[in-house]
Amino acid sequence: MEIEEFSLERIQSLFENVVPLNLSDSGVHPMSINDLLDKDEIEALLQLELGYGWTNGEVSLRSTIASLYADRGPDDIIVTNGSSEANFLMVMSLLEPGDEIVVFTPNYLQIVGWARAIGVDVKTVRHDESAEWGADIEQLRETVSDKTRLITICNPNNPTGATLGNDAMSALVEIARNRDIYLHADEVYKGSELAGEEPPSVADLYHKAIATNGLSKAMALPGLRIGWLAGPAKEIYSAWQRKDYTSITTSTVSEFVAERVLQPELRQRVLRRSKSILRENLQLLIDWVAVNADTVSLIPPKAGGMAFVRYNRAINSTELAQRLRDELGVFILPGDVYGLDGYFRVGIGAPKSHLEPGLAKIGEFLASSEFLNLPLRQ
Ligand SMILES: Cc1ncc(COP(=O)(O)O)c(C=O)c1O
Structure with a gap:
């Protein structure tokens, strides 16, 4: 049986653990057992057969x-x-x-x-x-x-x-x-x-x-x-x-x-935490999009840990993602993995300490004369 490569997962598997600034995840930054269980529950977990x-x-x-x-x-x-x-x-x-x-x-x-x-x-x-x-x-x-x-x-x-x-x-x-x-x-x-x-x-x-x-x-x-x-x-x-x-x-x-x-x-406590992280990070992203409005646009997500950003210059999304990864250490997912070139996916469930510098680096790339001198996408 032949199966097409699941490029969305493959590209994440290859790079998510080795890049300095991983903005490729679609979920919310994870919690630990200590965040979730009290002492008695942890003790019961230790005794579990x-x-x-x-x-x-x-x-x-x-x-x-x-x-x-x-x-x-x-x-x-x-x-x-x-x-x-x-x-x-x-x-x-x-x-x-x-x-x-x-x-x-x-x-x-x-x-x-x-x-x-x-x-x-x-x-x-x-x-x-x-x-x-x-x-x-x-x-x-x-x-x-x-x-x-x-x-x-x-x-x-x-x-x-x-x-x-x-x-x-x-x-x-x-x-x-x-x-x-x-x-x-x-x-x-x-x-x-x-x-x-x-x-x-x-x-x-x-x-x-x-x-x-x-x-x-x-x-x-x-x-x-x-x-x-x-x-x-x-x-x-x-x-x-x-x-x-x-x-x-x-x-x-x-x-x-x-x-x-x-x-x-x-469950509600966990979801409140998730939504609070996502709301704060989404605002950060919306502000960043406003600053970079000459090159990117966004329909803000209504749920989930990611946003799908459109860019307007003629560079293939896989090439763009690769350059951001190799040259700036920021990992985003190219729209290509969805069959939609001209977009990239940014994780907004990432810790702010990753999202902020990651977006700043992407912003530098978008404002570079090399990027701005590319023809507009058709
Ligand atoms: C829509 C959707 N379904 C399923 C999965 C797989 O998730 P899980 O880690 O629960 O296997 C993902 C992972 O990104 C997803 O985005």
Whole structure:
């Protein structure tokens, strides 16, 4: 089986641990166990027997996760190694060679890569910058066909940080319901909405909806490698059967921490911290964009740990990212990894002590005569 390179992840794997100023992450700067657990809980963690546990996730953890949804029980949840395993199991359990899916892009391209690799026909609907990266429902209606088995969206979106409004979400649900097809949303950035209340999950709105989520992004705990799928029990069982062939189970230690972190009070404390970091850093970025308005522009993200910045000179985004990395030690993600040249992604969940000097260095490059003398992008 051939699989296209997942260049978004590959480029991060190669450079994120070796650059002085890493602005490539999409989550919030992580927390430690000390930040989260009290003395008694840490003592209990030290005494924990390191068994396999439940291979679909400890019952109590699945119940805790289920309580995040309006009408889901523990059998509607499977705990996975990160949201990436959740996405993988979703593809492997719902799709077969020859199926068709419709994907909103730009998007974290893991589902697209796996789907194509197993012979699924992938159709795309573009989020357009001129519509503030919203979901084009008309284009979706035109794209969905009798062969479509699943619609998938990343909401809040990676890389733009756009969120789907109530109307767009209702329209999406209606289209899926009328055709009786699956509706999947990767919601790993959910909970980091910078204004307003946390919206309901897609899994609360339609019985054939499946949500991916986890603790890596809004919850600032990627090192725990805890994610999950929430959806109909039959499909979740099918994902569990695939998990027997992949990782078998998640870490007992991580599940212990996850269950505490997902209790309502602590979850809210973590999300408040995330939003406070993101709001402060987003303002920093907006101010920086204003100073560099001759060369860059931005539709500010509404959620998530990243912003998608447009630049207006004719230099390829991979080349720009490479030069910033090699010459200035600042690591940003090129729009190329999303198939969108002319943009770069900046992590706004990075510590301010990285974001501030990183942006200053990028600003120097943008103001250099070498950059300014490049032709404008067409
Ligand atoms: C939308 C989205 N889904 C899933 C993942 C994978 O996350 P995890 O670390 O939980 O496996 C990422 C990582 O960047 C992401 O952006």
